[in-house]
Amino acid sequence: MNLKEKFNNDGFVILKNVVSTDLIEQAKDLTEDIIDYFDHTDTDPFDQFFMNHRVDQGTLYDLYFRHPEFQQLATHKGVIGALREIVGEDFFLYENSLVYKPKGKKNAVPWHQDFMNRTDEPSKFIIWVALDDVTIANGALKFIPGSHKNGFLPYFQVKGETHHTRLKLDGVDLDNYIHGEMEAGDVLIFHHLVIHSSDLVDVDEPRRAYRFSVQGFKQLFSPRCVPVVLSGGRPKAYKNASPRIINKSLLKKFINKVGNRLSNI
Ligand SMILES: O=C(O)CCC(=O)C(=O)O
DSSP, X not given: OOHHHHHHHHSEEEESSOSOHHHHHHHHHHHHHHHHHHHHOOOOTTTTXXXXXXXXXXXXXXXXXXXXXXXXXXXXXXXXXXXXXXXXXXXEEEXXXXXXXXXXXXXOEEEEOTTTTOTTSOOEEEEEEESSOBOTTTTOOEEOTTGGGGOOOOEEEOTTOSSOEEEOOTTOXXXXXXXXXXXXXXXXXXXXXXXXXXXXXXXXXXXXXXXXXXXXXXXXXXXXXXXXXXXXXXXXXXXGOOOSOOSHHHHHHHHHHHHHHHHTO
């Protein structure tokens, strides 16, 4: 099976040894600084543009725009090459964050699909660049292979949590999961509809992954900031692209966002 066939079959693939140790060490060092800084303050100089980091829940947001070190990971030749095989030539950065499991906190992530409340948007492809070895002990993701083929499933939301959208479990077969174990520098790519979760852990070994999602040109909308083209984007792709907000719920979200920005000026 080639990469695309394996991805289509399972809903995820892990690529070994893609990103060099230098780039991984650089990102880890920076991550330590960011967490240390935001452990001691609520003041974020970028807060009118980006989501606030949640060091209590292990999510640092919008690092691509804040730190060139993470741009190097998202635009890495090996990562973009693999994505081209799976997604096609033209895609842009939809959103990005860094996910880890703070010790001593409620760090389990219950079963879910990503973007479960965005049923009217095109498919997204989520990429994890492992900064540490990701093991069962430190909280590897668990996947139900092939579950992306069943489309969006019913969900409920828990307010205030970073991973707020959760799968309603009735009738969902969760027995045959696989752990996505990785070594630092490996890259995981998964479909946003594949069912996944991770367990509560309480170990000293960190599990940090730079996580970003991409979307094809079918709908040029990014929930924060602007669509940053990561691959292709030559005018021949424009015929597939809708630069407009094409449905009412997106239009409402967009108007609210602009309204909030204006009222803060
Ligand atoms: O950090 C975790 O364990 C879960 C992250 C997750 O669900 C995701 O990357 O989509």
